Amino acid sequence: MLIELPKHSEIFGCIKIHEVQKVLKLESDEVQTELLRGFSKEEMEEILSRMTIIVPIKDEKMHLLDGVLRSIPLGCKIVVVSNSQRGEKDVFRMERDIVSDFYRVTKHPITLIHQKDPGLGIAFKEVGYNCILDETGFVRNGKAEGMIVGLILAKILGSDYVGFVDADNYIPCSVNEYVRLYCAGLSISKTSYTMVRLHWRYKPKVIEDRLYFRKWGRVSEITNRYLNKLLAVQTGFETNIIKTGNAGEHAMTMKLAEIMAFSTGYSVEPYQLIYLFEEFWKGETEFKEAVKSGVEVYQIETLNPHIHEEKGDEHIREMLLQSLATIYYSKLSNDKLREEIVEELKKNGLIKRRTEIKKNDIMPPIRSIDVKEFRRFLDEYSETLIMYG
Ligand code: GDD
Numbered sequence: 001m002l003i004e005l006p007k008h009s010e011i012f013g014c015i016k017i018h019e020v021q022k023v024l025k026l027e028s029d030e031v032q033t034e035l036l037r038g039f040s041k042e043e044m045e046e047i048l049s050r051m052t053i054i055v056p057i058k059d060e061k062m063h064l065l066d067g068v069l070r071s072i073p074l075g076c077k078i079v080v081v082s083n084s085q086r087g088e089k090d091v092f093r094m095e096r097d098i099v100s101d102f103y104r105v106t107k108h109p110i111t112l113i114h115q116k117d118p119g120l121g122i123a124f125k126e127v128g129y130n131c132i133l134d135e136t137g138f139v140r141n142g143k144a145e146g147m148i149v150g151l152i153l154a155k156i157l158g159s160d161y162v163g164f165v166d167a168d169n170y171i172p173c174s175v176n177e178y179v180r181l182y183c184a185g186l187s188i189s190k191t192s193y194t195m196v197r198l199h200w201r202y203k204p205k206v207i208e209d210r211l212y213f214r215k216w217g218r219v220s221e222i223t224n225r226y227l228n229k230l231l232a233v234q235t236g237f238e239t240n241i242i243k244t245g246n247a248g249e250h251a252m253t254m255k256l257a258e259i260m261a262f263s264t265g266y267s268v269e270p271y272q273l274i275y276l277f278e279e280f281w282k283g284e285t286e287f288k289e290a291v292k293s294g295v296e297v298y299q300i301e302t303l304n305p306h307i308h309e310e311k312g313d314e315h316i317r318e319m320l321l322q323s324l325a326t327i328y329y330s331k332l333s334n335d336k337l338r339e340e341i342v343e344e345l346k347k348n349g350l351i352k353r354r355t356e357i358k359k360n361d362i363m364p365p366i367r368s369i370d371v372k373e374f375r376r377f378l379d380e381y382s383e384t385l386i387m388y389g
Pocket of ligand 1: 058246
């Protein structure tokens with residue numbers, strides 16, 4: 001992997017956001033210059049051996065899951081957290097078959113669990129992390145909730161790095177590139193509190209029977225604009241440094257993941273950035289070691305285009321509403337920016353009144369969870385956990 005090094009970065013207290021870096025070549029020898037960085041196979045393997053890739057999934061096509069799993073580079077661990085249908089049409093059972101076959105043939109270490117596993121409900125309750133549970137004692141629906149389950153399993157597996165890839169990807173080889181880019185970003189970082197967020201080069205769409213290679217997704221363009229405005233509210237300087245507000249594909253050091261709060265639903269990715277600014281910019285956090293070491297955010301543009309399952313307009317609308325709601329309710333925001341958000345949401349037909357902007361629930365960092373205890377309850381009560389390898 002050969003990538004550009006960031007030529008420009010913006011600094012907000014102890015947080016450094018690097019401008020978008022491009023991929024120059026998918027394979028390379030080790031290269032280190034002022035402007036470029038190439039990674040040898042051995043360097044990549046070293047990071048991979050300490051990484052877990054988490055795949056959240058809910059009722060996706062089996063072909064897509066199968067392709068994603070087969071494309072994840074060798075050397076890392078995989079955790080699949082499913083919230084798929086069970087019962088008469090048992091989608092989870094099909095996923096379990098795919099995972100078992102995958103392990104049987106490849107021997108790639110892989111763990112699978114269902115988000116509604118009673119063992120998870122009991123384990124979260126016993127370690128005092130009730131905020132993830134619904135009123136019946138099961139883990140709530142939601143991608144962010146699935147990500148937290150994955151994080152805890154990655155911690156149990158002893159990983160130093162975690163990366164997330166969606167299961168609804170139509171181009172398996174792009175997943176291979178995503179994971180290698182995670183390794184590249186984590187490897188050039190100077191701190192153990194690092195996040196790598198991917199920016200897709202193109203998001204193609206079929207328009208009038210031909211493929212059109214769009215640069216920006218509809219939601220991303222708007223979310224990024226308002227995240228950048230949020231920064232300008234505080235600094236007084238306009239910026240366009242943030243290009244990865246909705247980056248579903250991202251990775252972190254476990255040290256950062258442990259002190260990260262998570263917003264429910266599809267606000268999870270923009271909220272990660274807001275949380276970093278709210279918590280670490282002014283240095284008032286309880287996580288002093290992160291302030292001392294510094295927090296770095298890398299944004300890397302992929303070579304592959306991103307083609308995923310289209311979930312329809314309502315899904316896009318919900319994603320935009322939840323993304324802008326996190327900015328609206330941020331304590332770094334001000335009345336003027338809130339007014340602009342209200343107008344933007346009205347213009348997009350998402351709200352009629354500002355009272356319709358609902359605050360997303362926030363789940364606190366998982367750092368204080370005793371994973372040994374968690375594992376003990378999971379082993380005793382889980383009905384779906386499979387750990388291969
Ligand atoms: N475990 C679990 N639980 N997984 C879920 C759940 C859930 O309740 N809901 C969705 N997923 C899985 C999906 O199956 C898919 O693999 C992944 O999470 C992404 O969810 P989608 O609903 O397909 O979102 P999207 O593809 O439209 O949006 C993605 O890209 C956005 C940026 O463009 C997501 O990654 C967004 O979070 C991201 O902002």
